[in-house]
Amino acid sequence: MTTKHAMPATTEAVDDYLKAILELSGPEDQRVTSNALAGHLEIRAASVTGMLQKLAGHTPSFVRYEKHHGVHLTALGKRRAVEILRHHRLLERFLHDVLDYSWDEVHEEAERLEHYISERLEDRIAAKLGDPAVDPHGHIIPEKDGAIPARDEVALSKWPCGVTAVISSVSDRDPAALREMKRLGLVPGTILTVETGTRTASLRIRMGSEASLRLSCELAAEILVVPESAG
Amino acid sequence: MTTKHAMPATTEAVDDYLKAILELSGPEDQRVTSNALAGHLEIRAASVTGMLQKLAGHTPSFVRYEKHHGVHLTALGKRRAVEILRHHRLLERFLHDVLDYSWDEVHEEAERLEHYISERLEDRIAAKLGDPAVDPHGHIIPEKDGAIPARDEVALSKWPCGVTAVISSVSDRDPAALREMKRLGLVPGTILTVETGTRTASLRIRMGSEASLRLSCELAAEILVVPESAG
């Protein structure tokens, strides 16, 4: 048995590091560089080094760190990072469904609150919502035990032309982009194809019966899709 | 016009001081001593002095502080303290009504979250609840503009014998006491009288048609009542 509950206490700063490492290490547990962390957290690389040394020197440890060669999460660190991620996505779903937040408003509030809700509140929110599978942007909500159902997503900007795709999720970090997507009907579940031969600074997509429309590559990069069958 | 919105940023620590000063300064703006603050916040008096000096030295200032003679809130400080208090009580009501928290569970969660909810979330919660007047323990929720409807409460332990009273509120700080009160039916709105000649270490009360029961003075001190007409 992997000791049900013995998560060492963390601070908001530590949580932010763990979450950043999780997000930057990709689908399989790649090492993350100090620089990448500094960029993601909007702090200086020297500060990152300091924190990583402290984190790695603690026991039990959240991270494995090798000087000059980046950092990656231990099982414990991943457990905590996923817990925060679950908080974040549950909160987004809750704010959206119960408190009438729009999908471009939820991220900022959830980002603050995710560090402070108790396990009890996490559970009550999940129960109230009926254990939802995804947040308002289509991101998968980790399960209570830390499991994250897999899903192979591809950026719309890299999807082959002419093949039908379904939007699986969109980035939640840019409220203006989210409002634009909503206006265009680019929400999770939307079925679309990229028209052939339209791959310059923008691309043209077609959704159902409507007229096709132009999309900047930046916007298309924030939209992730899956094959239609996996919709 | 008193400048609608210009609340300087605060930290959790500062919020806690302001809230403590508000709670300890009673109905009318009495000076609060460093010792009283230290006791309430469970920190050392020397730490209190340090914080008060910093707070008072800032501009615009949340407190007026005179060395060796205690502290009291400025209008700005009171505004912020009442804002936190509104957060706390709205959260308690919300956790209780929407997320099925029991009345002995709400305080701890609200105490943490009160510092981190945005004005937007405050507003959405209030709207969802229909601008409730009181929290689950009967405490009045300050209005959005900072107004707090007055109410003259007296501790049950000091209420005259034989005179009918209505429970207006109970202390929310002790979960065990709250469970005990709930078990005995001692909730806001309950009508009761203190039987004559029962004022020693405990007192005997009678509620409606039920048999009378003994109450420790400690418990009675945590129950506030108003005259029946004001119920």
Add this chain to the structure above:
DNA sequence: TATAAAATTTAGTCTTGACTAATTATGAAT
């Protein structure tokens, strides 16, 4: 009014987690 107890403040320390400036290691390109 003198004095002792209680309350308060000062002085100096500690931890957390950021910062800058200066130094060193890495790795890509000659």
Add this chain to the structure above:
DNA sequence: ATTCATAATTAGTCAAGACTAAATTTTATA
């Protein structure tokens, strides 16, 4: 294999906000 740009680390500083121990002011009491 050298060199140079980039990445990363060290060293030292700063602000918050807690702490202890020692000094001081208030206040209550004799």
